[in-house]
Amino acid sequence: MSGVSPVPDPARGPDDDGTPDHGTSDRDTSADVTQTEGTNFDDIRADETGADDASGTGRSVQGTARTAAGPVASDSAGANSPVPLRADVLVVGAGPGGAAAAAHAVAAGRDVVLLDAATFPRDKTCGDGLTPRAVAELSTLGMADHLADRPRIDGLALHGWGARQEIRWPSSGRFPDHGSAVARTEFDDAVRDFAVRRGAHMVQGAKAVDVEMSGDRIASVIVEHDGRRHPIAVDQVIVADGVRSPLGKRLGREWHRDTAYGVAARAYVRSGRADDHWMGSHLELRGPDGDLLPGYGWVFPLGAAGGHQLNVGVGALATSRRPAQMALRPILEHYTESVRAEWAIDGPPTSITSALLPMGGAVTGVAGRNWMLIGDAAACVNPLNGEGIDYALETGRLAAELLGERHGDHTHIWRDLLVDHYGLAFSAARRLAGVLTVPSAVPLLGRPGIRSGRLMSLVVRVMGNLVTPEDSDLVARAWRTAGRVSTQVDHRPPFR
Structure with missing residues (x-):
């Protein structure tokens, strides 16, 4: 069962079906994406697919929150939880970033309400891979044990132009030397459940549709739940509602294309190599007609705990000047066939979904006096490969820490913090990604590059988000220098 839905119509608005989509927790999905000149990202509908393969419910936990009926017990499912009258901290979106922010804030003693328009578990378009940076952040959160029965991914097996390189994740004092992979249907629900077990009050099926302002502060967030509108009085708001960030957009967030x-x-496929210790990455991506595309293909093993499946996918880079004019589904099906023998794939691809996402801090309006945007909502996504789980977990933690400082106004402090943490790397990566949208640049750089183990080690380190401000080696210094030069000539630097 593929769970495929119709191709979204870019001419229709996100609410043309009468259902506001504020409060969604992650990336927009549909059966296919065909990019054409002038496509408006904000007008592409979010049609969830693949969710029919999900099963199970959250387990019961105890917690308290104030509601119109007084204190009530909360549970990890939260599907029928009443909407509280107020929240010290309201987190909109219960994906990895929002759930991590909620868990950290609860641990710091805050009263936290976590809401999401979806009912968990739910699917999201993603490669499902966890970099060493994401694994480290899970450990900081207190969820290291969650990966105990999941694949240990030692590195990337890179392919292209007749060459193959196995590149291990680099050893680092800050990050472990391995990654992992967990399907988002399971991973997101696990992080959400962890936050609720810590004490966050979860409300599922609740859409944040508007705000009431008091001067330049959010006084209340208006939530639709069970067919009614409920105001939640708030002190602080963390916006983690995904790449389209409808609540962020209501607050002034703008994506610059x-x-x-x-x-x-x-897609997902069954495989005899689901327990492999290497992620597959094909840098020479070709369509069914043999044409070279400005993107890459991936194969991420999910292990026995993941149903002996692989996550197989294709991604492409684009800009407003060079949109990705391609139908992704036939490319994905062609790519799956091309790796079928190598990865011992059994059966056709199922649960096909697609996504469109801003990257590299290509947004402005990421904060106000008492609100912050995190994760995908703040375009904290690696421009070279679309990876964002590590950034989501990390910005969730950073936002919760900033709440503890009680400085009174997040507007410039949060933006500057994002710039300080990610600005140089995002700027350099965006510029390189822009070069890779030029068709002739892909073989020009890729053909000699894939044959150099040293160069590919650098690529893996950059694509894995493993260069930090604390690193002082030659590669790290060169990458930061490239970032500084790039920001000097940026028409619009990250987050500005």
């Missing part, structure tokens, strides 16, 4: 963005599609 003149830098590189990504389009991607993924």
Whole structure:
């Protein structure tokens, strides 16, 4: 069962079906994406697919929150939880970033309400891979044990132009030397459940549709739940509602399309190599007609705990000047066939979904006096490969830490913090990604590059988000220098 839905119509608005989509927790999905000149990202509908394969419910936990009926017990499912009258901290969106922010804030003693328009578990378009940076952040959160029965991914097996390189994740004092992979249907629900078990009050099926302002502060967030509108009085709001960020947009967030963005599609297949310790990455991506595309293909093993499946996907880079004019589904099906023998694939691809996402901090308006945007909502996504789980977990933690400082106004402090943490790397990566949207640049750089183990080690380190401000080696210094030069000539630097 593929769970495929119709191709979204870019001419229709996101609410043309009468259902506001504020409060969604992650990336927009549909059966296919065909990019054409002038496509408006904000007008592409979010049609969830693949969710029919999900099963199970959250387990019961105890917690308290104030509601119109007084204190009530909360549970990890939260599907029928009443909407509280107020929240010290309201987190909109219960994906990895929002759930991590909620868990950290609860641990710091805050009263947290976590809401999401979806009912968990739910699917999201993603490669499902966890970099060493994401694994480290899970450990900081307190969820290291969650990966105990999941694949240990030692590195990337890179392919292209007749060459193959196995590149291990680099050893680092800050990050472990391995990654992992967990399907988002399971992973997101696990992080959400962890936050609720810590004490966050979860409300599922609740859409944040508007705000009431008091001067330049959010006084209340208006939530639709069970067919009614409920105001939640708030002190602080963390906006983690995904790449389209409808609540962020209501608060002034704007995506600037003149830098590189990504389009991607993924599917699941059964495989005899689901326990492999290597992620597959094909840098020479070709369509059914044999044409070389400005993107790459991936194969991420999910292990026995993941149903002996692989996550197979394709991604492409685009800009407003060079949109990715491609139908992703036939490319994904062609790519799956091309790796079928190598990865011992059994059966056709199922649960096909696709996504479109801004990258590299290509947004402005990421904060106000008492609100912050995190994760995908703040375009904290690696411009070279679309990876964002590590950034989501990390920005969730950073936002919760900033709440503890009680400085009174997040507007400039949060933006500057994002710039300080990610600005140089995002700027350099966006510029390189823009180069890779030029068809002739892909073989020009890829053909000699894939044959150099040293160069590919650098690529893996950059694509894995493993260069930090604390690193002082030659590669790290060169990458930061490239970032500084790039920001000097940026028409619009990240987050500005």
